[in-house]
Amino acid sequence: MTLPVTLPRFFYARPTLDVAGDLIGKVLVHHTRTGLTSGIIVEVEAYIGESDPACHAAPGPTARNAPLYGPPGLAYVYLNYGIHNLVNAVTEEEGSPAAVLIRALEPLEGEALMRARRTRGTGRAPGALSHDEICRGPGNLTRALGITLRDNRLDLTKGPLRIEDRGLPPREVEWTPRIGIRVGVEAAWRCAAVGSAAVSGRKSSGTTARQRRPG
C-alpha cells in the first residue's frame, strides 16, 4: 500500500491515447467545503486536435476552448446541453489542443455526499441510486463530485480538484468508438475498464439479460 500521489504534469504531457489508457484505475478527487468525494476512473474518451471533428478545438481557438490550448494537466470543464458539466484533463503540450473526457467513476470516498448531490432537487431518494449509478456518465459524475464551470482551468496536478495514483491494481480495458457524438464516430478512442458496472453506454456484447433470475 503506497501513499496517494497526485499525478504530475509529465503524466499528461504525452500522446492523448496513452494518457487516456493510463487514467483508468486512477482516482479523481474533489475537495470542497462540504467534504471530500472521489472515485476510480473506469471510462474515458480522447479528443485530439483540430483535425478531430468531435473535439472542441475543431473550429480553431475560441474563448470557450482556450484551456485545450493551455498546458497539460489543466481541467477543461464546460456546460453541455445546458444542464451537464463535463470534465476533461488537458493533454500533450501547450498549443496542442487535446484532452481526455472522464465519463464514469466507481465511487470511493464521500458516497453519502455524492448521493445527496445527485438527488438534490429531484424527487428521488438518495437510497434509490445503486452504488454503480452514482457516477455513471459524464454529467452524473460531475454532479456527484460537485464539479462546475468554476472549476474550469484548475490545475489537476495540485489543489482541490486532482487525480491521484493510489496504487490500485491494473484493470483490463477495452477500446471502442466514442459515445454520443455525431461526427468522428469511427475512431476507437473510448477506453473502459472491462466488467465495471459503473461504465456508461451499452454493453459491448453478450448477455444483457442479467436482470432476469435463473430458474
Add this chain to the structure above:
DNA sequence: CGTTCGATGCACT
C-alpha cells in the same frame, strides 16, 4: 425489453 423526447444555457454562425 426497446425507443422517443423534453429540459436547459451557452458558444458560435
Add this chain to the structure above:
DNA sequence: GTGCATCGAACGT
C-alpha cells in the same frame, strides 16, 4: 436562431 462530448421519464412492444 441553431446545435450540442446528456439524462431520465414516458411511452411503445
